[in-house]
Amino acid sequence: MEFSGRIGIKISVLIGMLCLGFTYAQQRYVDRKGVVVFEASEKLFEPVKAKNESVSVLFDASNNKIASLALMRGFHFKNSLMQEHFNENYIESDQYPKALFKGEIVDFDIDHASSTTQEYVVKGTLEIRRIAKKIETTVQIQRIDNVMAIKGSFIVLPVDFNIEIPKIVENKIAKKVLVKLDFKLIGDYGK
Amino acid sequence: MGNRKTRLLVIGLLLGVLIVIVYKTLYPEHRNIAAQSVDFILSANELTQEMSQSEMAKKYGDKVIHTYGRISAITGNIITLEDGVVVNLLDISGHVLEIGDSIAIKGRCIGYDDLLEEVKLDQASIIQE
Numbered sequence: 001m002e003f004s005g006r007i008g009i010k011i012s013v014l015i016g017m018l019c020l021g022f023t024y025a026q027q028r029y030v031d032r033k034g035v036v037v038f039e040a041s042e043k044l045f046e047p048v049k050a051k052n053e054s055v056s057v058l059f060d061a062s063n064n065k066i067a068s069l070a071l072m073r074g075f076h077f078k079n080s081l082m083q084e085h086f087n088e089n090y091i092e093s094d095q096y097p098k099a100l101f102k103g104e105i106v107d108f109d110i111d112h113a114s115s116t117t118q119e120y121v122v123k124g125t126l127e128i129r130r131i132a133k134k135i136e137t138t139v140q141i142q143r144i145d146n147v148m149a150i151k152g153s154f155i156v157l158p159v160d161f162n163i164e165i166p167k168i169v170e171n172k173i174a175k176k177v178l179v180k181l182d183f184k185l186i187g188d189y190g191k
Numbered sequence: 192m193g194n195r196k197t198r199l200l201v202i203g204l205l206l207g208v209l210i211v212i213v214y215k216t217l218y219p220e221h222r223n224i225a226a227q228s229v230d231f232i233l234s235a236n237e238l239t240q241e242m243s244q245s246e247m248a249k250k251y252g253d254k255v256i257h258t259y260g261r262i263s264a265i266t267g268n269i270i271t272l273e274d275g276v277v278v279n280l281l282d283i284s285g286h287v288l289e290i291g292d293s294i295a296i297k298g299r300c301i302g303y304d305d306l307l308e309e310v311k312l313d314q315a316s317i318i319q320e
Contacts, residue, residue, distance in 0.1 A: 030307070032266070032269065032277060032307070032309075033266070033267075033269060033279075053279075054269075054277075054279055054301070054311055054313060056304050056306050056307050056309075058306055058307065067306055068306075069304050069305070069306040069307075071301045071302040071304065071311055072302075073252060073253055073299075073301040073302055074301045074302075074311065074313065079218055080218070080219050080220060080221045080222070081217065081218065081219055083221075087253070093252065093253075094248070094249045094252055094253075095249075097248045097252060097302040097303075098302060098304075098305075100306070
């Protein structure tokens with residue numbers, strides 16, 4: 001009798017722990033169709049702009065670590081020739097197929113994130129063509145239930161990633177590239 | 192008089208053709224994946240296995256792939272096959288897709304996402320349900 005009583009306590013403790021677990025905010029947030037747009041247009045010339053709508057984003061609410069991966073071939077340009085040059089000559093996508101950001105949302109607390117948009121600092125490194133560059137920017141974060149929306153932008157220079165712009169098109173491509181991001185991460189119970 | 196008119200007409204036509212040629216050279220159309228021939232045929236599991244080795248990115252990158260497997264997730268026009276191949280479908284109208292269904296698709300391989308450990312295909316179309 002005593003034995004079954006102990007098991008009973010163990011089971012109730014276990015159930016209690018499980019219930020607690022489910023009331024906590026989600027730990028892992030994932031987006032498979034994040035949007036990243038970059039623009040390096042110069043006035044009077046054809047816009048140099050591309051959009052990637054299948055960017056992956058992974059956020060861990062337990063340590064505020066965030067990672068994002070964009071496949072270079074996923075960037076779509078209006079002008080197909082420009083897209084070809086981007087992949088073949090500038091990025092060399094066969095050799096360097098991805099852009100990877102790894103960082104942290106500073107002083108963020110998932111339990112305090114709400115439907116009111118708030119600004120946070122994100123610090124990390126962006127790796128393109130196996131060259132890592134430190135990035136620090138401000139993003140806007142909003143959370144509604146298990147959906148976390150992150151929006152922001154930052155500037156990178158082609159020079160930082162050893163991307164050579166030929167003299168002939170030098171005037172048509174901006175020295176500074178504006179990168180805009182729009183992510184909607186969904187709380188995930190894990191695979 | 193008539194001679195001059197035809198001459199003008201011919202010049203005009205030639206100019207038109209020239210403009211079209213120059214435009215087509217400067218702004219060629221994007222690839223139509225659905226109309227292109229398949230470069231590789233392999234199952235979703237084989238594709239994930241192959242792409243997880245980084246040196247394979249070159250082999251399959253930007254190629255037209257025919258792949259097949261069971262649907263493990265659906266979000267809008269994005270379906271996942273066998274938990275490993277994420278397919279961005281161009282058009283899902285007229286198709287009723289459910290998790291567990293076996294399906295064959297054709298799409299462009301854009302690479303391997305080692306963050307989520309998934310292969311990504313875009314501009315895909317359904318070839319068999």
